[in-house]
Amino acid sequence: xxxxxxxxxxxxxxxxxxxxxxxxxxxxxxxxxxxxxxxxxxxxxxxxxxxxxxxxxxxxxxxxxxxxxxxxxxxxxxxxxxxxxxxxxxxxxxxxxxxxxxxxxxxxxxxxxxxxxxxxxxxxxxxxxxxxxxxxxxxxxxxxxxxxxxxxxxxxxxxxxxxxxxxxxxxxxxxxxxxxxxxxxxxxxxxxxxxxxxxxxxxxxxxxxxxxxxxxxxxxxxxxxxxxxxxxxxxxxxxxxxxxxxxxxxxxxxxxxxxxxxxxxxxxxxxxxxxxxxxxxxxxxxxxxxxxxxxxxxxxxxxxxxxxxxxxxxxxxxxxxxxxxxxxxxxxxxxxxxxxxxxxxxxxxxxxxxxxxxxxxxxxxxxxxxxxx
Amino acid sequence: xxxxxxxxxxxxxxxxxxxxxxxxxxxxxxxxxxxxxxxxxxxxxxxxxxxxxxxxxxxxxxxxxxxxxxxxxxxxxxxxxxxxxxxxxxxxxxxxxx
Numbered sequence: 001x002x003x004x005x006x007x008x009x010x011x012x013x014x015x016x017x018x019x020x021x022x023x024x025x026x027x028x029x030x031x032x033x034x035x036x037x038x039x040x041x042x043x044x045x046x047x048x049x050x051x052x053x054x055x056x057x058x059x060x061x062x063x064x065x066x067x068x069x070x071x072x073x074x075x076x077x078x079x080x081x082x083x084x085x086x087x088x089x090x091x092x093x094x095x096x097x098x099x100x101x102x103x104x105x106x107x108x109x110x111x112x113x114x115x116x117x118x119x120x121x122x123x124x125x126x127x128x129x130x131x132x133x134x135x136x137x138x139x140x141x142x143x144x145x146x147x148x149x150x151x152x153x154x155x156x157x158x159x160x161x162x163x164x165x166x167x168x169x170x171x172x173x174x175x176x177x178x179x180x181x182x183x184x185x186x187x188x189x190x191x192x193x194x195x196x197x198x199x200x201x202x203x204x205x206x207x208x209x210x211x212x213x214x215x216x217x218x219x220x221x222x223x224x225x226x227x228x229x230x231x232x233x234x235x236x237x238x239x240x241x242x243x244x245x246x247x248x249x250x251x252x253x254x255x256x257x258x259x260x261x262x263x264x265x266x267x268x269x270x271x272x273x274x275x276x277x278x279x280x281x282x283x284x285x286x287x288x289x290x291x292x293x294x295x296x297x298x299x300x301x302x303x304x305x306x307x308x309x310x311x312x313x314x315x316x317x318x319x320x321x322x323x324x325x326x327x328x329x330x331x332x333x334x335x336x337x338x339x340x341x342x343x344x345x346x347x348x349x350x351x352x353x354x355x356x357x358x359x360x361x362x363x364x365x366x367x368x369x370x371x372x373x
Numbered sequence: 374x375x376x377x378x379x380x381x382x383x384x385x386x387x388x389x390x391x392x393x394x395x396x397x398x399x400x401x402x403x404x405x406x407x408x409x410x411x412x413x414x415x416x417x418x419x420x421x422x423x424x425x426x427x428x429x430x431x432x433x434x435x436x437x438x439x440x441x442x443x444x445x446x447x448x449x450x451x452x453x454x455x456x457x458x459x460x461x462x463x464x465x466x467x468x469x470x471x
Contacts, residue, residue, distance in 0.1 A: 006403075007402055007403070009414055010414075054402075055400075055402035055403065057400065057407065057409060057414055058409065058412065058414065060412070085396060085409040087411060087412050109394045109396075109409075109411065110394060110411035110412065112411075112412065147393060148394065149392075149393070149394050149410075149411045149467070151411060151412065172378065177411070177467045178411065178412075178467075219380060219465055220380030220381060220464060220465040221378045221379065221380055222378075223466065223467065
C-alpha cells in the first residue's frame with residue numbers, strides 16, 4: 001500500500017504550546033507540553049531539512065504562539081534555504097516591528113493572524129487576554145507595511161457569529177487578501193466548551209448567507225474560505241485531506257501526527273522525530289498507515305461513492321463521540337452513530353452557556369468522550 | 374488608510390506578473406511545475422505551465438496569445454478565450470497581479 005502513497009505537501013510545525021492567549025476552542029490537545037519538553041533549534045532544523053527532502057512544499061509555523069520561540073527567524077531562514085515556503089500562524093500579540101523585520105529578512109512569505117471578534121471587549125474576553133485585540137490590529141498593520149500577504153483567521157461560534165459582516169469589513173480594512181471563516185471544530189478544548197460555543201441553526205444559516213453574498217461582492221478582492229461546521233453538515237469533511245495523505249504535524253515535543261488533534265487518540269504509538277526520520281514515519285509507521293486509503297473503512301464508508309472525497313471524515317471526532325476511532329464519523333448523515341451528534345447538538349444549542357473553560361497548561365478538564373450508555 | 378480595493382479585470386492589454394510572495398517553480402520530487410502561494414499549492418497542467426512561463430510582467434495578454442497561437446498552430450480566438458479565462462481566475466485568486 002505504501003507504493004501508492006505520495007509525498008506530503010505540508011508540514012505543520014507546532015513549535016510550542018506556550019501562548020499568551022487562552023482561547024476556549026484552542027486546537028492544541030488538553031494535555032499541553034511545557035517549555036522543558038520542546039524540541040531544540042537543532043532538532044527543528046533537522047526536521048525541516050528532512051521535510052524538504054521528503055517532498056514537503058510548505059511549512060506552517062504554528063503553536064501555541066510560535067513567536068514565543070526566540071529561534072523562530074532562524075528556523076524560517078533554514079526552511080527557506082531548504083526550499084520550503086514559510087507561513088506563520090500567529091495570534092499577533094507578540095509581533096513588533098523588530099521581530100517582523102527579522103522574519104521578513106529570513107524569508108517569511110505569509111502571515112495568518114487570528115482575530116477573536118470585532119468588538120475589542122468581546123475579543124479580549126474570548127482570548128482571555130486584556131488588550132489582545134488592539135495588539136492584533138497593530139500587528140496586522142505591520143504585516144501589510146512589510147508587504148507580506150495577510151490572511152485573517154476568524155474562528156466563529158455562538159458568541160461572535162453575529163459580527164461576521166463586521167469581520168469581513170475588518171479583513172478588508174486591514175488589507176487582507178484572504179479571510180478564513182473557521183467554525184469551531186469540537187475537539188479537545190472546544191469540546192469541553194461546546195455548550196458555550198455551538199451556534200444555533202438560525203445563526204449558521206445567516207452566516208452562510210453572509211459569506212455567499214460577500215464572496216460575490218468581493219470576487220477578486222478578498223478570498224473567503226468557509227466550511228459548514230460538522231454539527232450541521234450532511235457529510236463529513238475530508239479531515240486533513242485524508243489521514244496521512246497530504247499533511248504531517250510535528251508536536252512541540254517531536255511527536256509526528258497525521259493531524260494536530262490525533263495525539264489524544266488512544267491505542268496509537270505515534271512516532272517521534274527523536275527516534276525515526278520523517279520519511280520512515282510517513283511511509284512506514286503503523287500510525288500513519290492505519291487509516292490510510294479506504295481498506296480500513298467500515299460500512300457505510302467502504303462502499304460509499306464519496307470514500308475518496310471525504311476519506312471517512314475525522315478519526316478524532318469518531319473517537320470523541322463514539323469512543324472508537326475506527327468508526328464512521330458521526331458528522332455523516334449516513335453514520336450509524338449520527339444520533340450521538342444530533343443529540344449533542346440539540347442539547348448544547350438548546351441550553352447555551354456563556355462562561356468558558358479557558359485553555360491553560362496543567363489543567364485538563366474532563367470531557368465526555370464515550371458513547372452514553 | 375487603504376484605498377477601496379477593486380477587482381482587476383484582465384483584457385488583451387493587461388501585463389501580468391506573479392504576485393509578491395507567489396513562487397512558480399519546478400518541483401524535483403514530483404517532476405512537475407507548481408505554484409506556491411500563501412497556504413496554497415496549485416498544480417498547473419501542461420498548457421497552463423506554457424501560459425505561466427510567459428507571464429513575466431513584460432508581455433501583454435495579447436502577446437502571450439500570439440506566442441501560443443504560433444507555437445501550437447491553433448486558432449487565435451480560441452486560445453484568447455482560454456488564456457484570458459485562466460489568467461482572470463489566477464488574478465482573482467491573487468496569484469497574479471498587474
